[in-house]
Each structure stands twice: as C-alpha cells, then as structure tokens.
Amino acid sequence: MLKALDGAEVDILDRLPTPFGLVRSGVAPDHPETKLSHLPETWKQIVVNQFSRVAANERCSFFGNVNLGTTVSLSDLCKMYDAVVLAYGAESDRYLGVPGEDLGGIYSAREFVWWYNGHPDCSNVSPDLKNTDTAVVLGQGNVALDVARILLRPINELETTDIAEHALTSLRESTIRKVYLVGRRGPVQAACTAKELREILGIKDLHVCIQKADLLTSAADEEELKKGRIQRRVYELFSKAATSHQQHDIVGQRELHFMFFRKPDRFLPSESGNTVSGVRLEKTCLKENGASGKQVAVGTGQFEDLKCGLVLKSVGYKSVPVDGLPFDEYRGVVPNMKGRVLSLDQAEHAIVEKGLYVTGWLKRGPTGIIATNLYCAEETVASILEDFKNGLLTPSSGSPKPGRQGLLQVLENKNARFVPFSGWEKIDTKERMEGELRNKPRKKITTWEELLLAVDG
Numbered sequence: 052m053l054k055a056l057d058g059a060e061v062d063i064l065d066r067l068p069t070p071f072g073l074v075r076s077g078v079a080p081d082h083p084e085t086k087l088s089h090l091p092e093t094w095k096q097i098v099v100n101q102f103s104r105v106a107a108n109e110r111c112s113f114f115g116n117v118n119l120g121t122t123v124s125l126s127d128l129c130k131m132y133d134a135v136v137l138a139y140g141a142e143s144d145r146y147l148g149v150p151g152e153d154l155g156g157i158y159s160a161r162e163f164v165w166w167y168n169g170h171p172d173c174s175n176v177s178p179d180l181k182n183t184d185t186a187v188v189l190g191q192g193n194v195a196l197d198v199a200r201i202l203l204r205p206i207n208e209l210e211t212t213d214i215a216e217h218a219l220t221s222l223r224e225s226t227i228r229k230v231y232l233v234g235r236r237g238p239v240q241a242a243c244t245a246k247e248l249r250e251i252l253g254i255k256d257l258h259v260c261i262q263k264a265d266l267l268t269s270a271a272d273e274e275e276l277k278k279g280r281i282q283r284r285v286y287e288l289f290s291k292a293a294t295s296h297q298q299h300d301i302v303g304q305r306e307l308h309f310m311f312f313r314k315p316d317r318f319l320p321s322e323s324g325n326t327v328s329g330v331r332l333e334k335t336c337l338k339e340n341g342a343s344g345k346q347v348a349v350g351t352g353q354f355e356d357l358k359c360g361l362v363l364k365s366v367g368y369k370s371v372p373v374d375g376l377p378f379d380e381y382r383g384v385v386p387n388m389k390g391r392v393l394s395l396d397q398a399e400h401a402i403v404e405k406g407l408y409v410t411g412w413l414k415r416g417p418t419g420i421i422a423t424n425l426y427c428a429e430e431t432v433a434s435i436l437e438d439f440k441n442g443l444l445t446p447s448s449g450s451p452k453p454g455r456q457g458l459l460q461v462l463e464n465k466n467a468r469f470v471p472f473s474g475w476e477k478i479d480t481k482e483r484m485e486g487e488l489r490n491k492p493r494k495k496i497t498t499w500e501e502l503l504l505a506v507d508g
C-alpha cells in the first residue's frame with residue numbers, strides 16, 4: 052500500500068506485542084536456513100528485515116498488543132479508516148471429530164509449533180515427551196513434516212536455533228524414538244512438497260520405513276502423477292527412500308514410519324482414562340470423486356491399533372471470524388472478490404462491504420507458502436487502489452475519517468496499552484543479548500508478562 056499510493060498511511064495492528072506473525076511463531080526454528088549466495092542473510096532474516104523496513108517508514112505505524120474484537124472492534128476500525136485489511140490468518144485448528152479427541156497427550160500441530168516457537172499462548176502446553184517412545188502425527192502436509200522433524204532431529208542441531216528454551220529442555224530429555232506419519236491417502240497424494248520431504252529423509256542416522264506395497268500405483272494415480280510435477284518428485288523420493296533406507300543396526304536409532312491409506316477412527320485411552328495410549332486406524336482405499344475429480348479415501352472396515360503416548364493432529368489450520376465479519380463457516384474463509392469482503396443482503400445477493408478487505412489464509416484458506424501470500428496481498432492492494440481511484444473509499448459524510456488519531460483515542464479511552472515498534476525493538480535487543488550468551492540467534496521471551504516487562508526496559 053505504501054509503495055502503491057503516495058501519501059497513504061498504514062497502521063498495522065497485531066494482538067501480540069511482537070511483529071512478523073508466522074515468521075516468528077510458525078516457521079520451524081531449524082528451517083531452512085539456506086543462505087542466498089549473494090546475500091549474507093537467511094531468508095527468514097530477509098523477511099524480518101523487509102517487515103522492519105516497512106515499519107520504519109514514516110507513513111507506517113505498528114500497534115502491538117491490540118486485539119481485534121476486544122481492544123478494538125471491527126466496526127470501530129471501519130469507522131476510523133478508509134480501508135481495513137484483515138490479514139490475521141488461521142489461528143485455530145480443524146477438528147477430526149472422532150472419539151477420544153480430547154484425551155491428554157493429543158495436541159494440534161499448531162499448539163506444538165507455537166510451543167516450540169515460544170508463542171506466549173502456548174508456553175504452558177508442555178507436551179510429555181518422556182513417558183513414551185512413540186509419537187503419531189496425523190496428516191502428511193508440510194506442517195506434519197515440520198513437527199516430525201523437530202521430534203527426530205539430533206538435539207545438537209536444534210541447540211543453535213532460536214527454538215524456545217522450554218522446548219529444547221524437553222526435547223533434550225525426550226524418550227521418543229519412533230514417529231509415525233499417517234496419511235489417509237497414498238504416497239501419490241501426500242500433501243508435502245519435495246524440498247521438505249528431502250530434508251526429513253536426510254536426518255542423520257534416521258531409519259526410514261515405507262511399505263513397498265504402498266507404492267503400487269493405480270491408473271488414476273498414474274494420471275495424477277502425469278499432471279503434477281511436485282507430486283511426481285515427492286513420489287520419487289518415497290520410492291527411493293523405500294529401497295535405500297533398509298539398514299537398522301544402530302542401538303536406539305530413531306525411526307520414521309510413513310503410514311499410508313489409514314484414517315483415524317478413534318483415540319484409545321490409557322488405564323487412567325485420562326491420556327492417550329494409542330490410535331485406532333481404519334484402512335482405506337481410494338475412490339474417484341466424480342464432483343471434484345480427486346481420489347478420496349474411503350474406509351474399508353478393517354482396523355488396526357497403533358500404540359503411542361503422543362499424538363499431533365496435523366490436518367490443517369482454521370480461521371476464526373470476529374464480530375461483524377461475514378464468514379463462510381464451511382470453507383473457513385471470508386467470502387471475497389479479489390480481496391473485497393462480500394456479505395449477503397436480505398435477498399441473499401452478494402454485496403461488497405465498502406472499505407473492508409481480506410488477504411492471506413483468511414482469504415484463501417490455510418494453504419500456500421510465503422510467496423503465495425505475497426501474490427495474494429498484491430491482488431488485494433490492487434482492489435483497494437481501484438476502489439480508491441473510483442471514489443468508492445470516500446466517506447459518505449464528506450468529512451475525512453480520523454485514522455490513526457481515532458485509534459489512539461479509542462486506546463486511550465479504554466486505557467489499553469499498545470506496544471509500538473520501538474517496544475518490539477526492546478524485546479528484540481533483550482532476546483538477542485540473552486541468545487548470544489547461549490550461542491543462539493536469540494533466546495525468545497515466551498510469556499505475555501515477560502514480553503510486556505521487556506518493553507518497559
């Protein structure tokens with residue numbers, strides 16, 4: 052917006068006292084710190100630098116610790132600003148809806164990721180990694196690979212990352228040796244991408260198990276492989292791993308099992324009845340779904356139990372609506388036309404919500420990498436510009452909206468404390484200083500209380 056429209060002022064609101072969203076609390080700490088040949092930085096650092104440059108622009112302000120829906124309402128924001136863009140992603144989880152899902156020892160991958168990345172909402176998650184040797188991860192997307200990799204990677208490779216200290220301590224004491232990555236469909240349909248799969252398969256001294264029978268392909272699979280370059284590369288990697296990872300002779304060696312054609316039927320309780328002791332899986336086969344043209348997993352009525360003491364459900368994230376926001380509960384997205392939020396009038400016709408826009412996972416659903424979100428944001432900005440040029444963002448009252456001054460007034464009236472970018476910089480300095488002592492890029496501050504204390508300096 053800053054580049055596209057001279058004179059535009061942008062305020063960024065975040066419920067956390069820290070900026071950078073997914074880069075700070077979603078992207079895995081060990082991942083992938085590939086250095087670009089012409090730059091001395093990691094790509095994660097490049098994203099952080101880019102965000103920091105935007106925040107330093109004199110036409111931009113950061114308001115951390117401001118929660119949309121409680122500190123300030125959506126309708127207030129729409130009254131204050133010519134355009135409001137919702138970019139708050141997907142902060143909840145898809146539910147499997149099978150018996151036993153609320154047992155102890157079962158976490159969504161998001162909770163686990165937030166825990167190891169030091170998100171202040173999950174510092175107390177504390178998964179027990181000491182009373183079992185087996186973890187089951189449900190789902191075979193890139194997030195599933197991330198959490199499995201963190202459980203399996205040699206600890207010395209995590210010690211120099213910015214992983215949260217509490218997670219490092221827990222992983223150091225972990226007794227988990229076997230991780231099962233369970234997919235309801237086959238290796239041709241696995242949702243992960245090749246680079247991420249190659250990375251987990253390349254973990255030092257890891258024994259990888261893939262049933263060769265699962266690699267047999269049907270005519271429909273062959274069709275899918277013909278059409279999908281990424282799928283083809285993923286399938287090739289599975290095939291190669293199934294034949295080349297046979298040796299299993301190191302004592303205490305860690306194991307990664309890819310289980311295909313299995314869907315969770317129920318979670319089994321331990322004797323106490325409180326924690327999980329296993330997952331009952333139903334074997335599946337694939338059937339073509341006429342409507343979507345995709346192959347879907349169908350239960351065969353054959354079951355098997357897989358013992359474990361930890362389950363991570365990695366079956367997708369879910370966005371949550373705020374008061375007054377049109378929301379498609381089924382798809383978990385905000386209905387929109389190129390980023391313009393749509394609602395239904397009384398006759399059920401779609402109408403554009405003037406001045407309200409959406410981008411990212413809240414707009415498209417929880418899929419795509421950082422670059423996908425970049426294109427998505429460009430589309431939304433183009434819509435805002437078009438509407439602005441067509442006079443659609445001019446307030447009907449004729450008098451300009453208060454913008455930043457209006458927000459500051461609301462925050463003052465509510466006695467709400469916001470964290471400016473300079474407040475984050477204090478957190479950043481403290482984290483880096485403490486990290487340096489431990490030979491890490493930073494030691495993340497992981498509780499709300501300590502984050503706000505660090506802002507006070």
Ligand code: NAP
Pocket residue numbers: 147189190191192193194195197234235236240241242243244247314315348365366367368417418419420
């Ligand atoms: P995802 O790619 O959509 O994968 C979800 C997985 O859950 C799939 O294997 C899916 O199987 C399975 N699943 C869904 N519902 C299920 C059910 N009811 N029962 C059993 N299995 C079920 O989602 P994600 O892994 O959360 O990743 C989100 C996005 O972030 C993706 O676009 C991903 O590529 C991206 N990401 C990228 C990176 C990276 O680039 N390094 C890292 C992390 C995440 P079906 O295919 O059968 O539905």
